[in-house]
Every structure is written in C-alpha cells, then in structure tokens.
Amino acid sequence: MWLKVKNRIQDFLNDGIWQVGEALPNEAELAKYFGISMGTLRRAIGELVQEGVLVRKQGRGTFVAEHSKEHFMYHFFRLALRGKEKKYPLVNNYYFQSRKANQQESDALDISLNSPVFAIQNLLFIEETPVTVDNIIISKELFPGMNKEIFLGRDSTIYNLYQNRFGIFIANANDRLSAVRCDNREIAAHLELELGTPVLKIVRVSYTYQSKPVELRTSWVNSNAAEYYSNIF
Amino acid sequence: MWLKVKNRIQDFLNDGIWQVGEALPNEAELAKYFGISMGTLRRAIGELVQEGVLVRKQGRGTFVAEHSKEHFMYHFFRLALRGKEKKYPLVNNYYFQSRKANQQESDALDISLNSPVFAIQNLLFIEETPVTVDNIIISKELFPGMNKEIFLGRDSTIYNLYQNRFGIFIANANDRLSAVRCDNREIAAHLELELGTPVLKIVRVSYTYQSKPVELRTSWVNSNAAEYYSNIF
C-alpha cells in the first residue's frame, strides 16, 4: 500500500498537480484522501523525502523539493583546484547555438537523429585559473522558450535554471572519465595549455527523477590545475 | 531514543559482540533488552540496514552484513573497457613489501610518519587488456598477521579479504582523479603504453563505517582502453 501511494504521489508531481516549492496537504488530510493510516502515508512520503523529491519541515509542512544553488554545486560540480577546498566557478560563455543532434547526441538524449538542440560552450574559472571547457547539448523540445538571453541571464546555476524556469530537475548524472591528449587548438587555448597536454575528458549525461535524459555535457579539464572528486558510498 | 539505540548497536558491532554474518537476537528480545518498543527498535535497525551495516531477512532474522564479491565489485570497481559492460578484472601481483610510511601515506591513513605499512603493486587485466596498475598502502597495525601468502591466497576481492579475515569493512571511498603523462617506465611497460601517453591517475582513500581510513590506493589507468564510471545521485 505504501508503495502504491508513493507512486500515486509521484504521478501527481509529474503531472504538476503540486508545483515546485509548494506545500502538500497535511499528513492527516493526505492519509484520509488515500484511505490509509498516517503511519503508512509517512512511509510513502519518507521514501520520497529520501530520494530528494519532497522535503519535510517540522511544524510547517511537506514541500515539493526546490534545490538550492548550494545543493547543485555540492552534488554535481566535482572539480576543485588541487588539494584546495571546493569553490564556486566563474562562467564565461563562448557560444549558444541552435543546430541538429548528431548520432552521439541523439543516442545520449534519447531523441531522434537531427532533432533540434541547443549547443552551448562555456569556460569555467576558479580563482582566475581556467579549469574546464564545457560543451552542453540539450534538446530544444524539453526547453520551450529557451534562448541565449534566458540562458545567459540566469541568476544561479544552469541546473537551477532548468528547475526554476522549465520545471526540470536534474536528479542524477552519469560521468565517464578518461585521460586524453588535448589536440583541439581552441580548447587548449581556452585552458592556456600547450597542444598535446593530457586533459581529463568527462562525458556526462544528466537525468531527471524519472530517468529521462536531459543534458549531454562534455568537459575538458585542465588537469594541471584541478582534480575531479568522486565519493563512493 | 531510536538514535541512542542505533549508536549502542553500532558500538556492539565495533566491539565485535556480534560477528560478521551472525544473526542478532530477534526484534522482540532486542526491544525488551533496550527497553523500547519494537517500532522504535525497527527504526534504529532500519537505519543501519540502509547504511549497509545490517541485513534483514524476513522469516529468518537480522544479520551483520557480509558483503559479497559482487557488492564490492559493483560498488568500488569503477573501471570498464570503453563502451562495454563492466567485467571482473584479472589480478596479477608484482610485489608485496614491508616498509615505512612516507609523508603522503601517513597523512592519508592517519598514522604517524614511518609507521610500518604494506606496499603492494598489482596489474589488472580485463579481457587480456592491461587496464590499471594499482599501488596499495595499508597500515600493518590494522592487519595483524597479514603476509604475502594470505594476500595472494585470497579467494575473492581484496576488500573481501579485509572483511572476512580482518573484520574490516570498506564502507566508502574517496577518489581524486586527474590526467597525467605516464612518465614511469615500469608503469608504461605494464600498461603496454609508450612513455608520455596520457593516463588517468586515481588516488583513493578507503574508509570504514566509522570513517577510519584503511587503505591508500594509487591507480594509473590505461585510458586508451578503459574509462572510469561515476554515478552521481
């Protein structure tokens, strides 16, 4: 029963019945609505809280999770200068283009070949040191109304923009890392490295709670300056 | 109360009152022993189950978790051949030495400089391809009776050996990744790479449930053949 209720609540969330940041009805009401006891309801909600979908606040209510800049930074930004504490990067945009998805992109994002996508290139600095060039690919269809002004005008992280403006939550990501020679002149120049220097290449696909792929991001990291941190639990 | 009981159970486990694989007393007995209701006890145990410390089996009992080879492989071995499924590696040992900890090693393992340690070098293959050279450092003090025969004679993963023979559970690990030029002749030869080829360098510190550092492992990965997978939730 708690599993059924959990799924029904998820469906409500997907259908946008309850909006981001909004409070759900209180536990007693919800239990009555679903025809179960409060204990069982709490179990269902408890799981969603653990997954980060809902947030419970004692004395206030249960809310649809709204992730902060800190959350996204802490969770998804895995780079830091060698041996130093993690810091917020500064972002410099190089291009924001409309084009069609190639094979790799359409495979990763689960869209058809040649679907319209946005292709974005950013250069990130930490303490004035260029640490990574990010190439971002997102499907146009998922982000109706998106344009360069909106993208550059965001007041927080990119994932926050997805969440707040488009209702899309990045819940998890899959990174594949390898070491490659930096043979691309443009990237080498951005990172202020000589051609042929080893760089960390990261291919990330980010997903929603429903495991729907949202973003393909390829990063080239200046490995002289920064390291990738991975915590395994 | 449930938090207090959880901590008391953890203490029992640390003190070895309940051994690996053993069953705990049943819920009713435990609740009575701790002077709490079964519901509260279940909450305490439930958290430990979630953390992977205990395992509950309906109809049988609650057991001290004993992690399988599959668990350790799935959780802690993050390498796979490019674009292929994860496979078990074959391990080839190059040396097993006794020596004293240097600065980096003593810092990482939280032991004093020049403490006795074991230093081990392995070469791992996947499908006949050499994928990584691992340098492993563990404190002698944590592994009384450890020697080359025991280490090489293990019938499962290294972490399983720590668990089954020494009662030490690797619960989480911290990896720091960077791309470097492979300038070490020996490592290059092991990986069948030319000197100067970019390789993925991973520095891992592994910890017990109590966040005590157990192992420092430095890996050099043949990035032509293999990739590092990282899942972020």
Place this chain on the structure above:
DNA sequence: TTCGATTTGTTCGTATGTATT
C-alpha cells in the same frame, strides 16, 4: 508434504513531543 513455530514486514490507531506561525 504438511503443519506449526519463529521471525521479519506491513498496517493501524493513539498519545505525546517539538517546531512553526
């Protein structure tokens, strides 16, 4: 094969504690 004893899993209802407004 069946049956009963044991053990964890689920659900219910209620009471009390604690944080917020």
Place this chain on the structure above:
DNA sequence: TAATACATACGAACAAATCGA
C-alpha cells in the same frame, strides 16, 4: 498563547517468509 503540522513512541494485529519436525 493557541493552533497547526511534522516527529517520535507505543502496542497490537495480521501477513509473508523460513525452517524443521
């Protein structure tokens, strides 16, 4: 201070899995 909402705790009943007689 009172009302509201989540947090914790208790106890009981029944379901489901396991194991041995």
